[in-house]
Amino acid sequence: MSEQHINTRRVGRAFSRSAATYDQHAVLQREAADRLLAHLEFTKIKPQRVLDIGCGTGYFTRLLRQHFSRAHVTAVDIAPPMLAVARREQPRRMPWAAKNAFAAADACALPFADASFDIVASNLVMQWVGEPQQMLAEMRRVLAPGGLLLFSTFGRRTLNELRQSLADFSHEHAGLVLPFPDVTSLGDALMKLPVELPVTDSDLFTLTYADAMALIRELKGLGASSSAIRNRPSGLYGRRLLKHVSKVYAARHSAADGRISATFEVLYAQAWYAEAPRTFDQVIPIEVSGGA
Numbered sequence: 448m449s450e451q452h453i454n455t456r457r458v459g460r461a462f463s464r465s466a467a468t469y470d471q472h473a474v475l476q477r478e479a480a481d482r483l484l485a486h487l488e489f490t491k492i493k494p495q496r497v498l499d500i501g502c503g504t505g506y507f508t509r510l511l512r513q514h515f516s517r518a519h520v521t522a523v524d525i526a527p528p529m530l531a532v533a534r535r536e537q538p539r540r541m542p543w544a545a546k547n548a549f550a551a552a553d554a555c556a557l558p559f560a561d562a563s564f565d566i567v568a569s570n571l572v573m574q575w576v577g578e579p580q581q582m583l584a585e586m587r588r589v590l591a592p593g594g595l596l597l598f599s600t601f602g603r604r605t606l607n608e609l610r611q612s613l614a615d616f617s618h619e620h621a622g623l624v625l626p627f628p629d630v631t632s633l634g635d636a637l638m639k640l641p642v643e644l645p646v647t648d649s650d651l652f653t654l655t656y657a658d659a660m661a662l663i664r665e666l667k668g669l670g671a672s673s674s675a676i677r678n679r680p681s682g683l684y685g686r687r688l689l690k691h692v693s694k695v696y697a698a699r700h701s702a703a704d705g706r707i708s709a710t711f712e713v714l715y716a717q718a719w720y721a722e723a724p725r726t727f728d729q730v731i732p733i734e735v736s737g738g739a
C-alpha cells in the first residue's frame with residue numbers, strides 16, 4: 448500500500464481523455480458502486496455532509512444523493528472533464544434537497560478543513576493514487592467525529608491473466624498492470640488510522656471478452672492507462688508485444704465459448720471515527736448478585 452508507482456498528473460490526463468467514453472465501458476464500476484452503497488444498509492448514520500472522492504462521471508455520487516436525499520453531497524475528481532460530465536448528469540434538484548458541489552481536487556491533498564464531512568466515500572479510485580496511505584489520512588482528516596469512511600479499490604487478483612500474459616513476454620512488462628493490494632494489507636493500512644471498527648471484504652468478478660485486444664481497448668476507454676505507471680518499459684504495447692500477449696492470453700485463459708476471461712477483485716472497506724473514545728469512568732459497572 449505504500450509504493451509510488453503512479454504519476455498523478457498522467458492519471459489526470461488519461462481520465463480527462465476518457466471522460467466521453469467512460470460510461471459505455473464502466474459496467475463493473477457501476478456494479479461495484481451498487482455493492483459499496485449496499486454496505487450502508489445496516490448503518491444508522493444520517494449525514495448532513497457527504498464527500499465522494501474521485502467521482503468520475505458521477506454514478507456513485509448520484510447513488511449517494513438518492514440514498515441521503517437531505518445531505519449536501521460534494522464530489523471531487525482530479526480530471527475536470529470527468530467533473531463536467533458528473534455535473535451535467537446530475538438529476539434536477541428537488542426544492543427541499545441540499546445543493547450538490549463539484550470541485551477539482553487531488554485525493555491526497557483535499558481542499559477541505561478538518562472534520563468537514565459525516566461520510567467520506569470513494570469508489571474504485573485508490574488504485575490510481577500514488578500514495579494510498581496519504582489518501583486514507585486525508586479521508587480521515589476531513590471526517591467529522593461520529594463519521595464513516597467507506598470506499599472500494601481493486602484487489603491483488605485483478606487482471607491476473609493479463610499480468611501473466613505480459614510476464615510471458617518479459618518480466619518488465621508484467622509491471623504494466625498495477626500491483627493491487629490484498630485485503631490484508633488494505634486492513635493493515637486502515638489500522639494505521641485513528642479509526643474504529645475497520646471492516647474489509649471483497650468480491651471476485653470474472654468478465655469475458657472477444658480477445659485480449661478487446662480487454663485492452665476497454666481499459667483504455669475507462670482511462671485505465673498504463674502511461675500513468677512510472678518507469679514503464681519502452682515500446683509500450685508495440686505490435687510484437689500485443690501479438691504475443693493475445694496469443695498467450697487466448698491459449699491460457701479461454702472460456703468454453705472461445706472468449707477470454709479476466710478476473711477483477713473488488714475490495715471494500717469501512718471504518719468509523721468514534722464520537723469520543725470510551726474511557727474507564729464511562730463503563731457502567733454490572734452488579735452481580737448472589738444466587739437465590
Ligand SMILES: C[S@@+](CC[C@H](N)C(=O)[O-])C[C@H]1O[C@@H](n2cnc3c(N)ncnc32)[C@H](O)[C@@H]1O
Nearest residue numbers: 462476501502503524525526553554570572575
Ligand atoms: C475508475 S474511475 C471511478 C470513478 C467513479 N468513482 C465511479 O465509480 O465510476 C477513477 C476516478 O478517479 C479519479 N482519480 C484518479 N486519481 C485521482 C486523485 N489522485 N484524486 C482525485 N481523483 C482521482 C479519476 O479521474 C477517475 O475519474
